[in-house]
Amino acid sequence: MNFARMVDLDLRGKRVMIREDFNVPIAGGKVTSDARIRAAIPGIQLALDKGAGVILLSHLGRPVEGQYSAEFSLAPVAEHISALLGKPVRLLSSWLEGINIQPGEVVLCENVRFNPGEEKNDPALAARMAGLCDVFVMDAFGTAHRAQASTEGVIRKAPVACAGPLLSQELDALQRSLHAPDRPLLAIVGGSKVSTKLHVLESLLDRVDSLIVGGGIANTFIAAAGHRIGKSLYEPDLVPAAERLIRKAHDKGGDIPIPRDVVVGQSFSADASPMVRNVDTVGPEEMILDIGPRTSVDYAHIIAGAGTIVWNGPVGVFEFPGFAAGTRSIAEAIGRSAAFSIAGGGDTLAAIDQFGVANDISYISTGGGAFLEYVEGRTLPAVKALADRYAGTAT
Ligand code: 3PG
């Protein structure tokens, strides 16, 4: 999809409104993980360098719409951006009434979800936002899957609408991974439930050369392959879906490998003692909590042979030290590989941090839900709106 890009526009003396995804964890009035804020800085800096006055918008959490609540205030974010930029960032509370801004200034509007109509994408609210700027920049990749007033709606109403550098970079990296990959293309999809990722798995199978599943998802596949899995978390209703996906992979000449060995515990707890089992000797009281060491070696070989790797979701309960080895070995193998690698999703980013491989992954996405929806092959509404504006067909 083609869309206007901020980098190409003249912004001198303009009021530039940038929609960011500053939906970040906050504890005790401080931002505790600032990856999304750091990722937004180049777009803000670009607007300042081009001589604009910068108006930032974001949501934070899911407050009751139409009600201010200190818990969901962006005040800690304003402080954090100000520290990163090295200049004051004013937080505006009743900004819909009008914004006073000079070139070179940065202001942050209070949580967009305090405004009635935000989540329902009320066109009147979107038009009010659009009226506050000369140029609207969508740079919130993490929220591009939401059709809301401050994302999709305002894009359709703003005098000029374009994609910021973060959104452009995210889409370029995903495009490169899924639409023009160096082959073989390998996807690694972990996490607890097949049900939440069934569409992602279906859609990936049409594109990839190999698919590795992990976590609770793998348990359902292990059951589908006919093994007893004891008390492991799995979804019995989805065993037929897993069987169908395995057949689909085989019909294409590919595979969804089943682990040869697994690490089990007696309970889902950090204190459970890890024990390695062949996949066909899991006891009736045992729970599979990680892949085993021989499987880690098998998967490391597949990873080493890949040309492109898309990674979402851990392969074991890596938060428990006794069950972290599988996810560590996957993370390290991706880090060692020369393949173009892209990773997304909250748990995946936590694993990347825990195992210290962030610098060895080619691209780390700021998207959770948006990353998965893109991988599913769905059109992100905010990206569609930008493309429509570009094509001159926006309504
Ligand atoms: C996210 O964290 O996934 C995005 O910021 C979207 O947030 P939402 O799921 O509350 O719309």
Ligand code: MG
């Ligand atoms: Mg690498």
